[in-house]
Amino acid sequence: MIKVRIPTPLRPLTKGQGEVETTAGSVVEMIETLNSSHPGIKDRLCDETGELRRFVNIYVNEEDIRFLKGKETSLKDGDEVSIVPAIAGG
Amino acid sequence: MSKMKALVCRECGKEYPTKAIHVCEMCFGPLEVKYNYEEIKKNVSRKKIEDGPHSMWRYLDLLPVEGTNFVGPHAGFTPLVRANNLGAYLGLDELYIKNDTVNHPTLSFKDRVVAVALTRARELGFETVACASTGNLANSVSAHAAAANLHCYVFIPGDLEAAKVLGNLIYKPHVVEVEGNYDDVNRLCSEIAGEHGWAFVNINIRPYYAEGSKTLAFETVEQLGWKTPDQVVIPMASGSLLTKIWKGLHEMKALGLIDEVRTKINGAQAEGCSPISTAFKAGRDFFKPVKPKTIAKSLAIGNPADGYYALKATAESHGSMDMVTDEEVVDGIKLLAQTEGIFAETAGGVTIGVLKKLVKQGVIKKDEVTVAYITGNGLKTQEAVIDSVGRPVRIQPSLVDFQKTFKMGKNGGGDA
Numbered sequence: 001m002i003k004v005r006i007p008t009p010l011r012p013l014t015k016g017q018g019e020v021e022t023t024a025g026s027v028v029e030m031i032e033t034l035n036s037s038h039p040g041i042k043d044r045l046c047d048e049t050g051e052l053r054r055f056v057n058i059y060v061n062e063e064d065i066r067f068l069k070g071k072e073t074s075l076k077d078g079d080e081v082s083i084v085p086a087i088a089g090g
Numbered sequence: 091m092s093k094m095k096a097l098v099c100r101e102c103g104k105e106y107p108t109k110a111i112h113v114c115e116m117c118f119g120p121l122e123v124k125y126n127y128e129e130i131k132k133n134v135s136r137k138k139i140e141d142g143p144h145s146m147w148r149y150l151d152l153l154p155v156e157g158t159n160f161v162g163p164h165a166g167f168t169p170l171v172r173a174n175n176l177g178a179y180l181g182l183d184e185l186y187i188k189n190d191t192v193n194h195p196t197l198s199f200k201d202r203v204v205a206v207a208l209t210r211a212r213e214l215g216f217e218t219v220a221c222a223s224t225g226n227l228a229n230s231v232s233a234h235a236a237a238a239n240l241h242c243y244v245f246i247p248g249d250l251e252a253a254k255v256l257g258n259l260i261y262k263p264h265v266v267e268v269e270g271n272y273d274d275v276n277r278l279c280s281e282i283a284g285e286h287g288w289a290f291v292n293i294n295i296r297p298y299y300a301e302g303s304k305t306l307a308f309e310t311v312e313q314l315g316w317k318t319p320d321q322v323v324i325p326m327a328s329g330s331l332l333t334k335i336w337k338g339l340h341e342m343k344a345l346g347l348i349d350e351v352r353t354k355i356n357g358a359q360a361e362g363c364s365p366i367s368t369a370f371k372a373g374r375d376f377f378k379p380v381k382p383k384t385i386a387k388s389l390a391i392g393n394p395a396d397g398y399y400a401l402k403a404t405a406e407s408h409g410s411m412d413m414v415t416d417e418e419v420v421d422g423i424k425l426l427a428q429t430e431g432i433f434a435e436t437a438g439g440v441t442i443g444v445l446k447k448l449v450k451q452g453v454i455k456k457d458e459v460t461v462a463y464i465t466g467n468g469l470k471t472q473e474a475v476i477d478s479v480g481r482p483v484r485i486q487p488s489l490v491d492f493q494k495t496f497k498m499g500k501n502g503g504g505d506a
Contacts, residue, residue, distance in 0.1 A: 005281065007113075007280075007281075007284055008113075008284045009113055009114075009115040009118065018284070018285070044116070044117075044118065045118075053117060053118055054101070054119075054376070054398065055101065055113075055117070055118045055119050055120065056118050057277070057393070059277060062270075062274065062277075064273070064379055064393065066378065066379050067379070067381070082277065082281065084277055084280045084281070085113045085118035086112065086113040086114070086118050086119060086120045086395070087276065087277070087280065087393055087395050088112055088120070088276070088280060088290075088292055088293040088296045088395050089222050089272070089276035089279070089280075089292050089293065089296075089328055089391065089395055090292060090327050090328020090329070090330050090391055090394060090395050090396065
């Protein structure tokens with residue numbers, strides 16, 4: 001299983017859950033499986049062309065996927081994924 | 091009628107109430123304050139500002155708070171120093187240093203943004219404040235929280251300068267050192283902010299917090315006699331400061347406080363963490379996050395929240411961006427100290443280093459009125475220069491020894 005931490009703005013789609021479990025071989029696949037169990041998630045994370053929105057940040061085991069293979073980054077059992085909208089700070 | 095209309099998504103334009111939120115629920119874009127400019131225009135004037143307090147609160151009409159129960163009532167209105175020596179050295183006729191090394195109370199520009207953030211946080215009913223910080227912000231949140239009797243948690247990377255760690259502990263907040271860099275701290279804090287009902291000044295309070303940076307633009311214009319400079323050089327970490335200085339200049343025009351904005355905005359980063367400058371030089375309007383490696387730790391944000399908007403503001407203004415090596419950072423700190431008597435932290439070294447480069451490239455010209463933003467104090471980053479400033483001359487407490495050391499005659503004369 002892969003643990004996915006859900007940010008506050010997406011929790012209305014996960015019945016308020018801050019963490020959900022899923023199975024997927026890659027980030028892009030994870031978005032699809034999340035979308036089938038929680039319809040609407042994909043539209044929020046991706047734009048019309050299917051690319052991740054500019055202000056969406058995804059981390060696999062605390063690492064920004066842009067330092068890995070982007071949305072093709074592979075996932076395996078036990079991985080933890082965080083979705084962080086509009087990184088703030090500075 | 092309130093001067094704040096709503097929070098509005100910078101990407102899709104969806105509006106939200108003026109609460110402690112920072113992300114658009116629909117497209118995840120960042121939120122910013124939407125003002126009622128028609129109403130503000132009726133209230134604001136040069137005269138009213140000039141008669142106001144000697145702090146950044148003289149621009150209250152343009153800041154996103156509702157009342158006047160300020161946290162940080164003395165922040166801002168720092169000197170705009172005419173830098174004749176540094177100007178002559180660089181070949182500029184009219185150079186100014188906006189000197190936030192002496193901001194009150196914690197010696198960096200962060201006192202401005204924190205004053206706005208905590209004033210707003212208190213208005214919204216929060217009792218606990220927090221931040222993710224590269225140092226200066228944590229210092230400022232800690233100090234202001236102590237003075238305002240607020241509970242305080244500050245989160246910092248594990249490798250900060252000693253003075254920036256001490257500069258938190260003395261005020262007795264909860265100081266949390268996170269094993270990782272700023273971007274790790276920031277991501278963690280985004281997740282904590284989603285779980286706990288705290289006012290994270292640069293996360294859920296960020297739409298208000300960031301507006302405090304506009305006061306650097308307002309003050310510069312007022313101190314120049316209600317004129318905009320031709321060129322400004324601004325250090326970039328998240329890119330927020332640069333974005334808000336650009337916004338501040340345009341607000342002054344929109345409100346009729348000035349007739350035109352003819353300022354070119356230039357951004358400065360250190361080579362070891364230059365995602366925004368690198369994108370600019372490559373002609374891209376998006377940046378790639380980096381893993382920071384530079385002595386300019388206050389600017390070491392590899393995933394800059396406002397990187398995209400900083401690129402946009404710089405392009406709109408026909409400005410430029412550049413970056414300097416750590417060696418040039420140290421040279422910049424020393425040059426500013428030795429020409430103008432101002433001891434800046436590493437971010438100031440970045441600004442001076444890039445200013446020097448832009449003059450050399452002909453981007454900033456001799457007759458252009460130029461302002462360099464110096465945002466933090468050198469006493470907080472002593473590690474950066476300690477090995478390159480020499481040692482004192484040591485002598486016996488004897489006149490003879492003194493005169494011998496400086497090769498002076500017995501009756502004065504000689505000034506070696």
